[in-house]
Amino acid sequence: MEKEKPGPQPKKDYIKHLDKALWHMDERDLLQFTGTGVRLLGSVATGEKQIRGVKSGETEYFFAVPVYKKFVKEEYSSLAEFTSQQPERKTYSWENNTSKITNEDFTIWKSLQPGPDDFVDMAKAMVEVESKFEKSKERTECGNCKGKKIFTHACSCTEGGLVFTDLTDDTVPSQRTREKGVTDPQCSHCGGTGEASNPCPVCHGAGYSMKYPEIVFINNVTGQKEELQLDLPKLIAEGEIRVNTATRESVWKRKDKEVANGEIIYNVALTDFFYNRLRHLGLDPENTAAMGNGRLGELHWIMHNGTLGRNTWHKEGKKVTYSPPLDLPAKTMTAVMIKQGQEQLSRQYAWSGLYSEDLKMPRGELTKKAAEHGRVINEDLVVARSEYRFQPLPPADETFETLVNGLPPLGFSLGFGQSFIATGETGPSFYLLDKDGDPQVQLNVEYDTRIALENATLGFKKVLSRLNKSGELR
Numbered sequence: 001m002e003k004e005k006p007g008p009q010p011k012k013d014y015i016k017h018l019d020k021a022l023w024h025m026d027e028r029d030l031l032q033f034t035g036t037g038v039r040l041l042g043s044v045a046t047g048e049k050q051i052r053g054v055k056s057g058e059t060e061y062f063f064a065v066p067v068y069k070k071f072v073k074e075e076y077s078s079l080a081e082f083t084s085q086q087p088e089r090k091t092y093s094w095e096n097n098t099s100k101i102t103n104e105d106f107t108i109w110k111s112l113q114p115g116p117d118d119f120v121d122m123a124k125a126m127v128e129v130e131s132k133f134e135k136s137k138e139r140t141e142c143g144n145c146k147g148k149k150i151f152t153h154a155c156s157c158t159e160g161g162l163v164f165t166d167l168t169d170d171t172v173p174s175q176r177t178r179e180k181g182v183t184d185p186q187c188s189h190c191g192g193t194g195e196a197s198n199p200c201p202v203c204h205g206a207g208y209s210m211k212y213p214e215i216v217f218i219n220n221v222t223g224q225k226e227e228l229q230l231d232l233p234k235l236i237a238e239g240e241i242r243v244n245t246a247t248r249e250s251v252w253k254r255k256d257k258e259v260a261n262g263e264i265i266y267n268v269a270l271t272d273f274f275y276n277r278l279r280h281l282g283l284d285p286e287n288t289a290a291m292g293n294g295r296l297g298e299l300h301w302i303m304h305n306g307t308l309g310r311n312t313w314h315k316e317g318k319k320v321t322y323s324p325p326l327d328l329p330a331k332t333m334t335a336v337m338i339k340q341g342q343e344q345l346s347r348q349y350a351w352s353g354l355y356s357e358d359l360k361m362p363r364g365e366l367t368k369k370a371a372e373h374g375r376v377i378n379e380d381l382v383v384a385r386s387e388y389r390f391q392p393l394p395p396a397d398e399t400f401e402t403l404v405n406g407l408p409p410l411g412f413s414l415g416f417g418q419s420f421i422a423t424g425e426t427g428p429s430f431y432l433l434d435k436d437g438d439p440q441v442q443l444n445v446e447y448d449t450r451i452a453l454e455n456a457t458l459g460f461k462k463v464l465s466r467l468n469k470s471g472e473l474r
């Protein structure tokens with residue numbers, strides 16, 4: 001008999017399990033991976049407080065935070081065992097919660113709205129006409145300042161309270177407290193006028209952005225490149241991107257009067273198109289990170305998914321209203337929506353990575369700084385081309401097992417839960433825990449568990465080298 005060949009490793013889908021676990025955990029819960037099993041940890045306030053410091057400029061501020069102690073809520077033999085005991089996540093469906101409109105004039109309206117194929121026809125016609133222009137030079141009004149080039153606003157020194165606007169740093173913070181509406185005569189932004197204006201942070205005062213963004217995808221390991229121009233009419237005409245529609249209908253009663261709403265939403269998603277480009281570069285989109293500032297980032301920041309338009313029908317009693325008006329031909333609607341979509345694309349890829357305060361730097365340095373963000377800027381400091389680097393990641397299951405099994409011999413264990421992101425949202429977060437499950441170091445917090453796992457590994461390596469240096473591991 002032939003010997004059995006070792007087949008491919010079975011997929012453990014840790015990322016899927018971690019996401020499911022997160023959904024069922026309380027805000028302050030943590031999962032502890034002990035190396036032999038999984039514990040769900042809750043936390044109780046100890047009544048004690050701990051002093052924490054934050055730095056703002058050169059000044060450090062201290063405040064007291066409550067201390068929590070972790071305790072074991074439940075124990076499981078594996079992550080899969082934990083998630084298998086949690087109910088499936090209910091997905092909210094709009095469709096199931098509304099009744100369909102049975103109304104003749106709604107049916108007529110619906111039949112007059114453009115469908116995906118109408119967009120393809122219009123895109124083809126647009127490509128025909130637009131092929132006469134040199135697209136890499138075409139501009140569109142900056143979406144951020146609407147072509148105004150600058151923003152004038154009330155200076156932050158008029159906000160009152162503790163505001164850091166002084167020209168010098170030697171003032172004691174408490175002496176800077178002012179009433180709301182009172183300007184700071186020493187203010188470094190407005191010089192005491194109370195009004196500040198800044199060049200638009202997106203176009204740097206040029207008032208425009210490039211209409212058809214040019215982008216380059218680079219495989220960070222092989223150096224292979226894929227150059228694209230985000231030309232929506234062309235991409236739709238060639239079938240690379242499809243316009244999708246979603247219809248929503250609802251009917252209800254208000255004081256014996258029937259009220260009905262119908263809408264068609266037109267969307268364009270670049271995800272599949274981008275994923276195909278990544279595959280051309282030999283990258284598996286499920287196991288790829290975007291490189292930025294030496295960190296690994298999520299791909300979704302780069303993918304644009306936008307709404308092209310929303311056509312609505314509304315009936316209340318006998319009165320019917322349409323938006324856009326009923327006599328607007330489908331052809332015009334598709335042309336308008338494709339143009340709007342192109343402007344959205346222009347806006348989406350217009351940011352240079354430079355901030356207003358950077359603009360004081362000499363030109364050469366500005367160009368260099370923009371290049372660090374992968375942007376090539378033109379003579380007006382407007383982004384002419386964007387480069388994105390992509391890093392292939394090792395299989396997620398392997399990375400996870402390395403962390404889970406590698407930490408206990410060092411006296412630690414891996415923790416997983418959610419934490420606040422600077423934007424106020426919460427995201428998946430990994431921790432370095434001691435044997436009892438008390439957090440020692442928060443390794444990171446991200447939007448996406450796959451990237452969080454990868455950055456947690458990088459974070460752990462840093463902690464490890466620090467501990468090695470200080471001799472704590474010897």
Ligand SMILES: [Zn+2]
Pocket residue numbers: 142143144145146147148149200201202203204205206207208
């Ligand atoms: Zn602008």
Ligand SMILES: [Zn+2]
Pocket residue numbers: 155156157158165183184187188189190191192193194195
């Ligand atoms: Zn001011």
